[in-house]
Amino acid sequence: MLSLSLLSSISITTTRPPCQFHSLPRRRLTVRATGTNEDEAPASSGGSSINQLLGIKGASQATDIWKIRLQLTKPVTWPPLVWGVVCGAAASGNFHWSLEDVAKAIVCMVMSGPCLTGYTQTLNDWYDREIDAINEPYRPIPSGAISENEVITQIWVLLLAGLGLAGLLDAWAGHRFPIVFYLAVGGSLLSYIYSAPPLKLKQNGWTGNFALGASYICLPWWAGQALFGTLTPDIVVLTILYSIAGLGIAIVNDFKSIEGDRAMGLQSLPVAFGAETAKWICVGAIDITQLSVAGYLLASDKPFYALGLLGLIAPQVYFQFKYFLKDPVKYDVKYQAPRLYWKHAGGSPCWIIRNSQLLWTSLCSRIYL
Template sequence: MAATPAPSAVVELLKPLTWFAPMWAFGCGVVSSGVPAHGQWPVIAAGIILAGPLVCATSQAANDWFDRHVDAINEPNRPIPSGRIPGRWGLYLALGWTLLSLAVAAALGPWILGAALFGLVLAWLYSAPPLRLKGNGWWGNSAVAICYEGLPWFTGAAVMATAMPDWRVIVIALLYSIGAHGIMTLNDFKSVEGDIATGVRSLPVQLGPANAARFACLVMALPQVVVIALLAAWGRPWHACLVGALLAGQAVLMVRFLDDPRGRAAWYNGTGTTLYVLGMLAAAFALRPLVGDL
């Protein structure tokens, strides 16, 4: 067995497919800031890299290292349990990516460094003992939802404004973070057996698949209802209607998902969640002309 991991195994460890959510949320933050992107593209590109290939990838490496015993049951072909990431290389990669993330964040300014540090701390607390927030679906899913949606959105807006974002930007980002708690629950349906065997109390384990699915749908939908109401109150009825139409589409898909939560969780993640993130972008465009208004 190789003493060092192959580059392909390292890429698989860092899970590029998971980078989309924080990168998208960062882009929503950039849009919602109301600051023109002209002349800011190098900073925006650096922020996108920070959100996805650095901070999110760090969280994936740390999670795989501390989850190696669970993955040996649920996903034995993952790089660490399969031996393609040998020895303690998984831990070393997580630590190295943490330091690299902090270095890039520091170069982007104090607001971004603070946000990145907060996200990295949550990423380690999520996976690592003694807290290991992942051990309880209520806390663990909250930490991931903040890191995947609200924090990158805040960071994107802060990068553009070079200051604390407008309060309405923060409110919308927080609402979509709350909704993302449900999205995180969808990811737990694939690992129920391993979670039970290793004592991980995900929501499908605690509530049962049917109740966990209903809760996930509810927690995804309610924050969007509040977003629609706020956009309408702020004088953005067309944006509110667009978010409402996307939510209606999610509701139709939720009905099918609830018929077979374990069998269709991945399907809903690829369909309903797509409508969810499109609503995020619509809300971000709605905020642009509002930023700075009193």
């Protein structure tokens, strides 16, 4: 659920015992790269406080522990998960604009975004601390801005809060089988094996990126649909197929980490194929998947929805050529921010048209953009 964003993994020259999630004496962790060029990875007293709150590069190095905690959860990755819940609720055909249904949806969004995506991002930063010491030594953990004990406490609090909200939603919906809770557990486990040894899925660019992309697309969608209706096998299959686009999304995050990934022996796609080839794999996975969905809509006698989807794909392609394909390292944030919304909104019509009474939700997706 991961975001319910998940949204982008090791032979090392030194060994260390695996991390145990238990209480540790309070001390500051400092993992610093020697000889890091400050111009390549500037941190900053002069950085942006907004970037810090969103959890993206160019952040200021504030010392407020709550700002640092928020930075670790990367709020910029929450909106796609929140939007996934909206799409799942709409696709259920049973969402109504009542106070109770809106409240349920909001709780599901909090579970998917701040709690479980926040858990995933914090966990990933914890296990990436050696790589970040090479790529981004100014980040909170390798810079020593937050202690080991504080990071591990945050991981547990966010995980337990997310699972608690999932259980609450099942009880609220009257589920005999706690499907939302099990989706949350499955997503949390996937987040762990994505980031942590010995499996560490992110070590392989294909499996890691597909797992991450599928988590961002499928899990919040399934949760929203299960909360208000029935999660059917056809939706499960179609959303998994649509997650091929999520693989492309996840590759975007790998370009900024090429140096560290190569040094740590991680086979991300930019490392395995080179940045030039990987950037085309990235945009190809996103665009071909969505064009295929447009073809599916056209074949289903939904030409206007197919045209609408093409209209949403066009700005995405524009940003790809304007920013990402020119320099995926320099322009990753400029491309990533608008692309997330076009891409996720572009997926909505395929499912929303399953129930014509939900046309209002489809219109809302356009207003949201």
